[in-house]
Amino acid sequence: MKLFYMPGACSLAPHIIANEAGIDLDLVRVDGKSKKTEQGQDFLATNPNGYVPALVLPDGELMTEASVVVQYLADQKPETGLMPKPGEIARYRVQQWLAFVATELHKVFGSFFKPDTPEATKEINRAHLSRRLAYVDQKLDGRSYLMGDTFTAADAYLWTVLGWAKFIGFDLSPFANIQRYLGTVAARPAVQKTLRAEGLA
Template sequence: MKLYYSPGACSLAPHIVASEAGLDLDLVRVDLASKKTEGGDDFLKVNPNGYVPTLVTGAAEPVTEASVVVQYLADQKPEAGLMPKSGDPARYRIQQWLAFISTELHKTFSPFFKPTTPDATKEANRALLSKRLGYVETELANGPYLTGNTFTAADAYLWTVLGWSKAVNFDLSSFPNVQRFMATVASRPAVRKALQEEGLA
């Protein structure tokens, strides 16, 4: 399998999942500005939307969207416990978290990385992030990870997205459970391995 990624982007989440599951990936770095791979190929021919992650599996169509790619990879090694089996209520709880992270957190961070975003929009998004993280903070009081004591694909996605806080100067100090979560995930060997492979460690 081939994962198209950009260091520190949301593609880090599936990279972490693969690392946790012990899956071997061929990593292809993408310059998101030029839409070129590190080898100079046109990334738009792989993913017409031009964003990562994009996972090429050998099937006719690549797998895209971070929340879907992490599930696909987790399902390749069910014994790793990153996604419960289909039909298990616990799976839908994790899928619920993946949807929340994608729509309520990931998309709220995105405007901070666009130079044309008005300051008023950024301030509104900061307020929304604070509100949404209040919910995450409460949920993390129940254990080290989102659904308790087991690290899942949703935790990889949450950790990746909240890792952007420093880049946009979003202060996490009022969320002690979130800070604990960030430190706990950062200490996992598979996470450190993924960071090293992306040149981020």
């Protein structure tokens, strides 16, 4: 399988899951501005939407959307527990978290990276993030990960998105459980391996 990525973007989450699961990926770095791969190919020919992650399966099928790609990769190695088994309530809880990260956090953080976002919108979004992160912080109380002691695909996605706070100057210091969580996830060997591979460590 081939993963198109941009260092530190949401493609970091499926990259982490692949390393957690022991799945070898062919990595193709994409430049976010030019939409060219490191080999000079037109990334828009692979994904017309122009964003990562884009996972090309062995049969040539294209899969996009971070919340879906992490699930697909986790399901390739069900014994890892990165995604609970179909039919189990725990699976729907992980999917619930993936949807929450995608809709309540990812998109809101994303607005800060767009140069045409009005300052008034950014202020509204900061308030929104504060409320949503207070909820996450509460849910992490007494837990190593979102599901308790088990690291799942949702943690890879949440950890990736939370890492963007420093780039927009969003202060996470009021959220003690989130700060602890960030350190816990960062210490995982597969996460460190991924950061090194993307030149982020």
